[in-house]
Each structure stands twice: as structure tokens, then as C-alpha cells.
Amino acid sequence: MIILAATPIGNLGDATTRLVTALEQATTIAAEDTRTTQRLLQALGVTNRPRLIALHDHNEKQRAVELVERARTEDVLVLSDAGMPTVSDPGFGLVAAAAAAGVTVTVLPGPSAVLAALAVSGLPTDRFAFEGFPPRKPGDRRRLFDQLAGEQRTLVFFEAPSRIAEVLRAMAEAFGGDRRAAVCRELTKLHEEVARGTLDELAAWAADGVRGEIVIVVEGAGVREIDPADALAQVQRLVADGIRLKEAAAEVAAATGLSSRDLYQAALAARAGS
Numbered sequence: 001m002i003i004l005a006a007t008p009i010g011n012l013g014d015a016t017t018r019l020v021t022a023l024e025q026a027t028t029i030a031a032e033d034t035r036t037t038q039r040l041l042q043a044l045g046v047t048n049r050p051r052l053i054a055l056h057d058h059n060e061k062q063r064a065v066e067l068v069e070r071a072r073t074e075d076v077l078v079l080s081d082a083g084m085p086t087v088s089d090p091g092f093g094l095v096a097a098a099a100a101a102g103v104t105v106t107v108l109p110g111p112s113a114v115l116a117a118l119a120v121s122g123l124p125t126d127r128f129a130f131e132g133f134p135p136r137k138p139g140d141r142r143r144l145f146d147q148l149a150g151e152q153r154t155l156v157f158f159e160a161p162s163r164i165a166e167v168l169r170a171m172a173e174a175f176g177g178d179r180r181a182a183v184c185r186e187l188t189k190l191h192e193e194v195a196r197g198t199l200d201e202l203a204a205w206a207a208d209g210v211r212g213e214i215v216i217v218v219e220g221a222g223v224r225e226i227d228p229a230d231a232l233a234q235v236q237r238l239v240a241d242g243i244r245l246k247e248a249a250a251e252v253a254a255a256t257g258l259s260s261r262d263l264y265q266a267a268l269a270a271r272a273g274s
Contacts, residue, residue: 006084010189013066014111025076030055036081064097117215121182126153141240145174152220165206172199180219186212226256
């Protein structure tokens with residue numbers, strides 16, 4: 001079978017007994033970075049030396065076929081560098097291939113940056129959506145945030161420290177500067193920090209730079225009246241970024257609940273009047 005195993009996201013003490021046992025018994029490990037896995041084996045005192053096969057974003061499509069066939073006759077342990085494989089890490093393609101081939105997939109649950117950040121954020125946890133890493137390009141990122149502006153579930157994002165300030169500013173522009181959020185830094189590590197506040201406050205806090213592994217948790221939108229003028233402005237921003245007017249109107253309509261036809265007609269009228 002294929003065994004997905006969560007690894008510590010920082011503190012080695014979070015390694016489960018099941019993970020250590022699996023590492024001690026494994027004959028084959030598919031790892032995001034084999035060097036990271038070797039260090040993990042050493043740090044946990046595991047003397048077993050299994051076959052290590054690299055499984056990363058650039059080779060997963062090809063490597064999945066080999067690993068699925070191997071899993072028909074032996075267990076294949078799958079590890080990412082930290083946390084759960086398949087969650088913003090390699091593994092999804094392998095699991096999909098295994099499921100299609102009728103090969104059993106199981107999981108050894110454990111540390112998760114997504115759930116850890118959500119739990120300590122102080123924001124609602126009953127309904128949430130994980131959005132991974134926002135797009136790097138400002139236009140693509142703005143379009144995503146505009147789509148999510150009306151989302152009522154708590155939102156969870158990953159982000160690199162070098163982009164955290166600009167991303168928080170973009171969130172404040174799209175979601176509103178008074179939207180509550182939390183920036184969770186270095187979770188489970190020595191310098192763990194959780195900064196809570198509004199998006200405007202957090203953007204100012206991050207302006208001088210933030211270090212470490214980061215998860216951003218953002219409060220969902222409240223149930224409120226959507227200002228048609230704001231929705232029209234979103235449509236116009238999308239069009240300015242190169243999106244066709246009909247597609248932009250449909251996208252904003254889906255996010256706000258307003259009529260796509262009304263938004264389209266309003267954008268045409270605004271264009272004619274300018």
C-alpha cells in the first residue's frame with residue numbers, strides 16, 4: 001500500500017510513535033527531499049536505511065507510475081519535508097494514480113500547519129477554506145482576493161516571508177482593512193509568534209519584514225449588503241487586468257451574489273459615459 005505520513009513542522013517532539021515505527025520498518029520511502037528525510041531519520045534516532053526515492057513537483061507525474069507498481073508488492077512510505085503530503089506538497093498525483101489503479105492508500109496523521117494556525121488564530125474554526133499560496137503576480141493575486149472577498153468561511157493561506165507585507169496590503173484592499181486576521185509564524189518552533197489584528201494593523205506590523213515559516217488566517221466575510229458600486233469597481237479592475245468584460249462580470253457575480261447581467265450592463269454604461 002501507499003502510506004502518507006505527516007512529519008513535524010518544526011518541533012521534533014511532535015513526531016508520532018506511529019511515524020517513528022513506520023520509519024524503522026520502511027523498505028522504501030518516497031520523499032520530497034531525500035536529504036531532509038535523511039536528517040529526520042538521524043534526528044529521530046532511526047537506524048533503518050530504507051531505499052529513498054525523490055518525489056517532488058517536477059517528477060511526480062512520471063514517478064507515480066513506478067511507485068504505484070512498487071506499492072502492489074510492498075509498502076511505500078510517502079513524506080513531505082514538513083506536515084502532511086499532498087497539502088501544498090507533492091503526493092496528490094501519486095494518490096490519484098494509486099486510487100485509479102486500485103492500490104490501497106492509508107494515512108498516518110500528525111502535525112499540520114493549516115490546522116495549528118487555525119486553532120491558535122482566535123478566528124472561527126467551524127467552517128474554513130485552505131487556499132494554499134496566493135499567486136505571486138499582483139494581477140492574479142488581486143483577482144483571487146476579489147473572488148474570495150465575499151467568502152464567509154475562515155480563510156487559510158501559506159506565504160513566503162519576503163511577500164508577507166505586500167500580500168497583507170492586497171488582502172486589506174480586497175477584503176477591507178478592518179477584516180480580522182492572524183499571522184502565525186514559526187509554529188511549534190522556539191520563536192513561535194501569533195500576531196492578531198485587523199488586516200490594516202497586520203500590514204503595518206509586517207512592513208519592516210517578517211522571518212520564518214508563515215500561515216495567514218483571515219476572518220470570513222460577514223453577511224452584509226453588497227454595494228453594487230463596489231462590485232462594479234471589482235469588474236472594472238478585472239477588465240483592466242486583461243479579463244474579458246463578460247468573464248469579469250460572471251466572476252464578480254459568483255463572488256457577490258449579484259446578477260452577472262446587471263454587472264455587465266453597468267460596466268458597459270460606465271464605459272460609454274467615460
